[in-house]
Amino acid sequence: MRQAFCSALTAQASRPEFVFLSGDLGFKALEPLQEALGPRFLNAGVSEQNMVTVAAGLARGGMRPWAYSIAPFIYARPFEQIRNDVCFHELPVILVGNGGGYGYGVMGSSHHALEDYGSLLTLPGMRALVPAFDADLAAIVPSLMQCGGPAYLRLGLSEEPKGWTPPAYAPWRKLLDGKGPALVAAGPLIGAALPALAAMEEKLRPEVWLVSELPLARLPEEFLESLRRSRRLVVVEEHSAHGGLGQSLAYSLARAGEMPPSFAHRHAMGYLSGLYGSQKYHRAECGLDPAGIVAAVAPPVAPL
Amino acid sequence: MAGMTPLVWSADKAAAISQQARLRLLRMHYESKVGHLGGNLSALDILISLYHFRLKPEDRFVLAKGHSAGALYVTLWSLGLLREEDLRQFHRDGTRLSGHPPLRGIPEIVFATGSLGHGLGLAVGLALGKKLRGEPGRVFCLTSDGEWNEGSCWEALIFLAHRRLDNLTFLVDLNGMQGFGATREVANLEPLAEKFRCFGVETLEVDGHDMAALHGALHKEDGPLAIVARTVKGFGVSFMEHRMAWHYLPMSEEQYLQAVREVRECGRLSAAR
Numbered sequence: 001m002r003q004a005f006c007s008a009l010t011a012q013a014s015r016p017e018f019v020f021l022s023g024d025l026g027f028k029a030l031e032p033l034q035e036a037l038g039p040r041f042l043n044a045g046v047s048e049q050n051m052v053t054v055a056a057g058l059a060r061g062g063m064r065p066w067a068y069s070i071a072p073f074i075y076a077r078p079f080e081q082i083r084n085d086v087c088f089h090e091l092p093v094i095l096v097g098n099g100g101g102y103g104y105g106v107m108g109s110s111h112h113a114l115e116d117y118g119s120l121l122t123l124p125g126m127r128a129l130v131p132a133f134d135a136d137l138a139a140i141v142p143s144l145m146q147c148g149g150p151a152y153l154r155l156g157l158s159e160e161p162k163g164w165t166p167p168a169y170a171p172w173r174k175l176l177d178g179k180g181p182a183l184v185a186a187g188p189l190i191g192a193a194l195p196a197l198a199a200m201e202e203k204l205r206p207e208v209w210l211v212s213e214l215p216l217a218r219l220p221e222e223f224l225e226s227l228r229r230s231r232r233l234v235v236v237e238e239h240s241a242h243g244g245l246g247q248s249l250a251y252s253l254a255r256a257g258e259m260p261p262s263f264a265h266r267h268a269m270g271y272l273s274g275l276y277g278s279q280k281y282h283r284a285e286c287g288l289d290p291a292g293i294v295a296a297v298a299p300p301v302a303p304l
Numbered sequence: 305m306a307g308m309t310p311l312v313w314s315a316d317k318a319a320a321i322s323q324q325a326r327l328r329l330l331r332m333h334y335e336s337k338v339g340h341l342g343g344n345l346s347a348l349d350i351l352i353s354l355y356h357f358r359l360k361p362e363d364r365f366v367l368a369k370g371h372s373a374g375a376l377y378v379t380l381w382s383l384g385l386l387r388e389e390d391l392r393q394f395h396r397d398g399t400r401l402s403g404h405p406p407l408r409g410i411p412e413i414v415f416a417t418g419s420l421g422h423g424l425g426l427a428v429g430l431a432l433g434k435k436l437r438g439e440p441g442r443v444f445c446l447t448s449d450g451e452w453n454e455g456s457c458w459e460a461l462i463f464l465a466h467r468r469l470d471n472l473t474f475l476v477d478l479n480g481m482q483g484f485g486a487t488r489e490v491a492n493l494e495p496l497a498e499k500f501r502c503f504g505v506e507t508l509e510v511d512g513h514d515m516a517a518l519h520g521a522l523h524k525e526d527g528p529l530a531i532v533a534r535t536v537k538g539f540g541v542s543f544m545e546h547r548m549a550w551h552y553l554p555m556s557e558e559q560y561l562q563a564v565r566e567v568r569e570c571g572r573l574s575a576a577r
Binding site for chain 1: 466
């Protein structure tokens, strides 16, 4: 996804107000952008607090700064800078976190971002974008370049099945038809699960929806119709339960009087075994791998 | 700083403006029963010198030590940019004039600071933006000395020195006191000027209550430039000078009247110096 991100940004390089700050990252990924931007590409060094504050100063002077690092380093270390310097002043600073969720796998907990968008969405005016597929970046990047306030972009790895083309980018997209429960996902993990979900028989197969923008705006009527029919909602995301898509969606549905009687939430749960492994390993521990997602949407077992 | 044009330098004029602003600062804090006077009195001469005799419309200023908002408000009042009735609302419900610089409502205040260690990076961003856009003007920033305990100040220093931001001047209001002790006792950073020089930043050291010296330092171009301004916490009021309590305490009527007498009798008085 970094390559797609880089290509989409490089296409914006002629905008004189566009400036990119990197927290000393981008090797074998951002070089084309660096070349295209020249002095407007700044390696800010290993100093995320200053990078975000400088970005706020740049934005106050009319520039459009993007600040990039590994996901936890762009939201957790400089949280106060994001809150005070960027959000309080309603400045259009775009924060980019690479490797959301367990993306950095066996590199360990310091490099994971399990509460990134949930934490950030508590801040005034903040939006979070969680693309699932490489092709999403070509739509998201130009829109972020024009947005009027702060935003967080969580990057991961595109995991769409080979030979399958994702539907055009939208905040809500239906990925799969089915007569089972409504399954709502955030992030690339749904791509990996799609073949297994598609192989389910139609009456059990969930209707799969992908959400890529938070906070939630108006819920699509087609999704609500599906939910009224199935009366079962399953949410999956590589993020902690607190502040994530699952809680946001349940809140929106409850407020609208549309909350179904059955609600299941599969989410990141930290380090259950205390051991480390790849992103797939950690997802499997939390039931976020394809088998875990299929199990989550399976019909509830009738009590004996 | 739209619409501002610096005055022609005159030592007498600077002293007179400073004295009037000091009296108004004391009255504002007294009427609103607000403390934080020590660091406001140490910063006031720097702000008066900067705003009356240095800043041009294309320049920008960031008050990193947001707890000196009172001195900034009074400085803006002395320029006619805030009104009497604005100052009377200081710290009161529904005011624009909060204890630290506000987000909105005062065009001359470009950033709402208060948490220490932000202002210098914000000033760096403004200065960098000017350079990238080829815009004229200089960016000034006033930090406190205790603020340099914050790691983010040093991150900003590394960045501005490395990028050779020659349109940036930052000052340190070096009054030697911080929240709960003398800076030498809490986390000694002296000699601070030497540390800045080690980073490759040209650094001037001045008496932060000598208006002529401040004027000269503030007019130095190029850089990036650091000005370590040695000041007195509570400057001008003998019983407040060098006393940590005046970081916090409001004045009684008796103390207020004595403070006013001292400032009136000698605007440049510092009994301890």
